[in-house]
Amino acid sequence: MSSSLHSLQGNKACALAAIAAGCRFFAGYPITPSSEIAEQMSRDLPRVDGVFVQMEDEIASLAAVIGASLGGSKAMTATSGPGFSLMQENLGFAAMTEVPCVIINVMRGGPSTGMPTKPAQGDIMQARWGTHGDHPIIVVAPASVQEVYAETIRAFNLSERFRVPVVVLYDQIIAHLIETVELPPKGSIHTVERKWASGTEEGFKPYAETDDLVPVMARPGDGHRLHVTGLTHTEDGFPTQKPDLAAHALNRILDKIERNRAEIDKVEQIETKDAGTVIVAVGIAARAARRAVQMLRSEGIRAGLVRPVTLWPFPDEALRAATANARAVLVPEMNAGQLIHEVQRVVGGSAKVAGLNRVDGEPIPPAAIAQKVRELVADE
């Protein structure tokens, strides 16, 4: 079988990818502009012996997803800003208890109800820091329908691999964009399965430290009768307040991500080798930035683009390398300035960092980015 071409909407591609990745449980709550994912899952999941359930709110949706994942299912939910805010509580629970789950957050204008039908990139920081306390999380930010498909599958794989919640972050434009997508042939899709305990191990510890810091998970009914708690817990899963054990427990789940960056990181770089001006953008803004780079290069301006596909953890090293010779860095984003803080932290004083922000619910056009770069170059 060979791959096939399909004309797909972003949200539909997301749902198809989830099923292809092995997702068999979806719980969600209607919200614009993500509802098409739930609608597609409600049609497709029963056909693959999966379960779709529409819950009473987004809090319950993520709770049900985690419940199903604890039971052994690959599970996901999809939402937008207001719902994502409600999910933060249980997102922290999933991070703390190391329960794999995938959360699609289709960004719309905010804060609060904001502009439900308009795109935005205002959840970049919430996706990383939304829930309370230090916590591990992976956020991927696709920029096309094709990439929504690929990144949704990768999100499941990362989540199952590292037992961590993974957020797929894109915006209303990509959600409702219909593009030609090349779907890989059945059976060729790489999927990752959780490391399961057999249920017969002697002295099994559900949060025992392993080489890759990812503990082996036990499925209810298989023999290990375990406790799962959002309280800070020891290797055996029971609560502790002992300082050394508490520190160890938190550090391990944070290190679990840091130590495995090689498997997690994904950055697209365009024309950065000789770039004097580096644009850093994600999602829909990066699409415009890519066009801007083309325009600028045709004018002889040495511009490049760094596009974090894995947005969190933030690709510090790749960005540092890409901006080593840059005199200016531009961060176009559809918010009042979020990504720019990370860029400034990484670039430090080695280059001038400027933002290009838009919060009116309209995308940033390539021309605006190109113009801003020209201004930066002129200032030098």
Added chain:
Amino acid sequence: MTAANTALPLDDAAAAADPNPAQARNIMIVGVGGQGVLMISKVMALLGQRQGLQVKQSEVHGMAKRGGIVFSHVRFGKEVWSPTIAKGDADALIALEWAEGLRWLDHLKPDTGVFIADTRRIVPPFACRSRKHGATTNYARETPAEIVGRIADGYALDATSIAEELGDVRAANTVLLGTLSVSLGDPAAEWLAVIEELVPKRTREINRKAFEAGRAWAEAARADPELRFDKTIAWRPASRPHADVSFEVTINPAWCKGCDICVKLCPERCLAMSREQVATVKHPEACTGCHVCEWLCPDFAISVKTNVRESATA
């Protein structure tokens, strides 16, 4: 005068000659609520009226619950003044419950009184002073053989079983009426007419049968003193045979938080609180195995184990 052939005053030649003796007949009917004491006394009263006598009927059934004490005094004669029967003055004592009969024995005329008792035992809750398995009760220990041998003219029969065999346990009182009618020497037809008048229509047949069964039993017993108490009754001893059961209350002091629930709720006061505020078993022998302490211990600190020696049940 032997007990076997002692007749009631009513039954002797003089009384037979004068159906309306100057001295009143005194009949006591005793039992517990629900047995039909009052039905017997109504029958006796109506019989007296039919014979043209004055009748005084005095009842105590204030404990209007099932199982409460009920007794009735029926006096009839040419002239009757006192409504109640004094001690030592009863011509007949009809007991529908064994221990209730024993309670009133001193009301019988010492030399001539007739005692007719159902051997059915209804053990009241207050006779159960100990909740231990196999514990003795305070219920009367005397056997029918002992009692019947001690009084002038005694009959002890399992009227309840007789009635049960006939098809309705509630007819036990009529069985006793049949027995009494033999003792009083009255003609059966007159009694039956009164009974049929008083009982519900649909129970006339069973009551007639019960009455006749009581008469048949009494006639046999009068003929043979050996039959005056039913030797076939499986008389239950005061202490029932039981498995040798003991209970072991264990308290885990490491888990006990001293809430005191067990100490305060133990019906047998087995437990006590130590100075360290830990529950302890103070009277292990008093435990009846009710498990209340175990069930209500919020800390799972108590277990009540039942030890059974099966050999003892054989």
Added chain:
Amino acid sequence: MNEIARVSDFDVKDYLRLNLMPHFMCPGCGHGIALRSLLWAVHELGIDRNKLAVVCGIGCSGRTGAYIDANTFHTTHGRPLAFATGLKLARPDLTVVVITGDGDCLAIGGNHLIHACRRNLDITCLMLNNEIYGMTGGQVSPTTSATRVTSTTPAGNTEPTFDACKLADAAGASFVGREVTRQAPALKNLIRAAIEHDGFSFVEVMSDCTEIYGRKNELGESAEMILSQKSDMVPDGLGNAPDQPFRPNRMATGILARHARPEYGRTYRERSAELRAGTEG
């Protein structure tokens, strides 16, 4: 075997994580009695502990689950029913029991409760009602009796209360019952019936908070509080009189509602199977 020798072979210790004992609950806390009654019911039903999932929320009630030697989940505040919904839908082979409290279930989790009742998945929900937020120091809850003093009602509670059973019944729970911890065997039987029931079962357990609620309101020592439960409760349908404090008002105990409604999980699976048959054909 002699009748009087017939003794229960239930030993609560067989169902406990002994290394965690003694548990954290205060002296006299009714939650321990409720926990025993649950485990007793589990024992009588012969449920495999490997197949038993206990999902708890936050608060004193939420901490009880950890002591059960089964698959136990200590989730977020008010959400155990939502977690349990996902778990039961994904794993219908598990016996799913939720332990929650009056604050967890009726305040922060009220929305999840009514929708769990409506959905009618085969989940048993035990709501341990001690009329107080014990873990946080004794604040007023949706079931705190009128006039009761709590940390946040220093002059006595004036807020009306929920009758949780009526709420659950109205929301569509197919099994609703209430029992006091004082009647542990009856509570065990009620929980047993609730677990056996095919559909969503709601059981309100009237439990005592002795150390905080009892002390603040001078309700007596642990023993006096548990003894008073019987005078507060009636074993059948008088219900909760309006304009009266929730307790010590007289409330009905026992099985209060039982309806035959399709269990949602099975309905969903049957529909899915039909769909699959349709698409394959």
